[in-house]
Amino acid sequence: MGDMPDVYEQKLPKPEKLNAMTDESLHAAFAGESQAAEKYLVFSAAAEDEGLPHIARLFRAISFAETRHARNHLRVMGGINKTADNLLVAFQGESFEIDEMYPAYQEIARSQKNQQAFRSMTYSLKAERDHKRMYAEAREAALRGKDIADQPVSVCLICGHTVIGDLPDNCPVCAAAKEYYRTFE
Ligand SMILES: [Fe+2]
Ligand SMILES: [Fe+2]
Numbered sequence: 001m002g003d004m005p006d007v008y009e010q011k012l013p014k015p016e017k018l019n020a021m022t023d024e025s026l027h028a029a030f031a032g033e034s035q036a037a038e039k040y041l042v043f044s045a046a047a048e049d050e051g052l053p054h055i056a057r058l059f060r061a062i063s064f065a066e067t068r069h070a071r072n073h074l075r076v077m078g079g080i081n082k083t084a085d086n087l088l089v090a091f092q093g094e095s096f097e098i099d100e101m102y103p104a105y106q107e108i109a110r111s112q113k114n115q116q117a118f119r120s121m122t123y124s125l126k127a128e129r130d131h132k133r134m135y136a137e138a139r140e141a142a143l144r145g146k147d148i149a150d151q152p153v154s155v156c157l158i159c160g161h162t163v164i165g166d167l168p169d170n171c172p173v174c175a176a177a178k179e180y181y182r183t184f185e
Contacts, residue, residue: 015078023077030073037066087139094132098125123159126173130162154181 018026044059074080079089102125109117141148151165159174167178 013072013076015076018077026073026077030070030077030079033066033070033073037063037070040066084139084142087135087142091132091135091139094128094135097128098132102128123161123173127160127162134162134164152183152185154183156181 040059040063044056044063047053047056047059071080080086081089102121106118106121106125109115109121138148153162153164154167155162156171156174156176157180158176159171161171161173163181167181167183169178170176171178171180
């Protein structure tokens with residue numbers, strides 16, 4: 001677990017053989033904690049916009065706490081493995097979203113004339129295709145015991161379009177200007 005001293009790492013809950021209902025419970029708790037973490041970050045930004053920075057901080061901190069809970073649940077479920085295996089899980093998740101989930105969800109939204117829902121799903125679907133490819137390439141490297149090239153990864157703040165290396169002048173998905181990307185150096 002990274003730079004954590006052994007004494008603390010020993011306190012983390014560990015993978016164990018799970019009975020079916022406990023396994024289901026942890027899956028549900030992992031989903032709930034993950035959702036809460038993201039929701040609180042969004043709420044934090046909203047509080048900042050309202051000029052309430054200390055409430056924003058509270059949301060940020062509790063969001064982080066929820067990430068610790070989610071991580072612990074995932075650990076116990078045996079969901080954290082070697083990077084090549086983690087990349088396969090990530091690749092499979094993106095593939096499911098591309099091949100089944102979003103196409104089916106889009107049909108529902110289209111049939112119900114919920115255009116904004118359709119737009120939100122389309123933004124996701126288009127980005128997942130890039131994510132899938134990036135994970136596939138990263139896995140190729142990891143299986144050879146290599147890292148990927150040292151290049152920044154940038155994400156469009158509007159639609160989540162993800163690009164490695166140079167930025168386009170405008171997002172190819174939502175047409176936002178390149179200033180609307182956040183870059184991970
Ligand atoms: Fe994705
Ligand atoms: Fe975009």
